[in-house]
Amino acid sequence: MKPSALLQRIFYPRTDTPELARQAVENGAVAGWIMVAVHFVLGAFLIILIAPQQTRISGDALLPAMIQIFLAFFYGALATYALRDSRAAIVTMFVVLVLDTLLVSLRVAHLDPQIAIHLLAIILTIGGVRGAFTLTAFRKAGKV
Numbered sequence: 692m693k694p695s696a697l698l699q700r701i702f703y704p705r706t707d708t709p710e711l712a713r714q715a716v717e718n719g720a721v722a723g724w725i726m727v728a729v730h731f732v733l734g735a736f737l738i739i740l741i742a743p744q745q746t747r748i749s750g751d752a753l754l755p756a757m758i759q760i761f762l763a764f765f766y767g768a769l770a771t772y773a774l775r776d777s778r779a780a781i782v783t784m785f786v787v788l789v790l791d792t793l794l795v796s797l798r799v800a801h802l803d804p805q806i807a808i809h810l811l812a813i814i815l816t817i818g819g820v821r822g823a824f825t826l827t828a829f830r831k832a833g834k835v
Contacts, residue, residue, distance in 0.1 A: 704818040706825040709835045716773065716826060719781045719819015722812040723770025726788065727763045729808055734759030762791070778823045785816045 692700075699705065704715035737756035744752075765787070772780035792809040799806065829835045 701818070702814060704822060706822055709826060709829045712822045712826040712829060713776075715818045715822025716776055716781070717819075718815040718822065719784065720770045720773040722788070722815035722819060723766045723773055723784055725808065725812050725815075726766040726791075727770065729805065730759045730763035730766065733805075734763060773819060773823070776823060776826055778820075778827060781816065781819050781823045785813070785820055788813055788816055 700714065700718070704711065704718055706712040706715050734756045737759060738753065741752050741756065766784065769780045769784040769787070773784060788809065792806065792813060795803070795805055795809060826835070
């Protein structure tokens with residue numbers, strides 16, 4: 692695949708045919724799986740940091756890690772349904788991803804690698820949303 696075609700598939704995927712629209716939907720699913728990896732690694736890292744501290748009696752210290760693990764499972768479910776061409780799943784993923792990115796950007800003061808990964812996932816999800824709606828239009832027109 693040419694670099695220009697790869698960049699187009701990432702930033703503004705073509706949706707002229709049902710096959711290209713399906714590839715755009717797959718972009719959204721890839722974004723979901725990227726977010727699964729980010730949140731799962733972050734949650735596991737927080738658990739590894741907190742678990743050896745024997746002075747903590749309450750499980751409240753594990754709450755941020757459990758939220759990250761929950762978000763990883765949530766993104767995994769959305770990515771799975773996005774692969775099944777669910778418009779609701781991919782739009783929900785986009786909304787949650789934008790809110791998640793806003794929370795991360797408020798937490799860090801400068802351009803963090805996590806924000807860059809979030810922005811890449813947002814770009815992929817926008818293409819996925821376009822593909823999902825175009826694929827539905829192709830189905831209604833009887834072209835699929």
